[in-house]
Amino acid sequence: MKKTFLSSIHERRSVYSITNTSPIPKNKIVALIEMLLEDVPSAFNCQSARVLVLFEQAHKNFWDIVMRTLRERVPAEKFAPTEAKINSFAAGYGTILYFDDEGITETFASNFPTYAANFKTWADQANGMLQFAIWTALEEEGLGANLQHYN
Incomplete structure (x- = not known):
């Protein structure tokens, strides 16, 4: 039986025991994300x-970069928990990176000067809605996810 929107929201959780398997194929994940990119509302x-979806070697390469970057910033004597956490993310099926195309945000701010000060906030809000929509949609498909915030 297909889940309802509300039950998917209710059942959505951070999954910490990430594996490299998925109940749905990569092309369905990408299609779902592409649909939500178009359908999630945004100001004006x-x-x-924007979203970058990484699978296989690109996924592994990304987490290798994160590991190297954090190794340079976290003291060696405190690195073990960081390494374990990054390894757990790297063990996943894929990675979704979210960001804002600042050129678009700046263009809208320029085109609508009355609202210029709001566009960065609105872009952040729209991105948050997109993340929530994708996370919930993946839950609905039986694919657990873990939302992390790194710069």
Whole structure:
């Protein structure tokens, strides 16, 4: 039986025991994300949110970069928990990176000067809605996710 939107929201959780398997194929994950990129609302319909979906070697390479970067910033004597956490993320099926196309946000701010000060906040809000929508949609498909915030 297909889950309802509300039950998917209710059942959505951070999954910490990540594996490299998925109940749905990569192309379905990408199609779902592409649909939500178009359908999740944004102020003035600016659609400045962007997503990069990484699988296989690109996924592994990304987490290798994160590991190297954090190794340079976290003291060696305190690195073991960081390493374990990054390894747990790297063990996953894929990675979704979210960001804002600042050029679009800046163009809208320029085109609508009365609201210029709001566009960065609105872009952040739209990106948050997109993340929530994708996370919930993946839950609905039976794919657990873990939302992390790194710069």
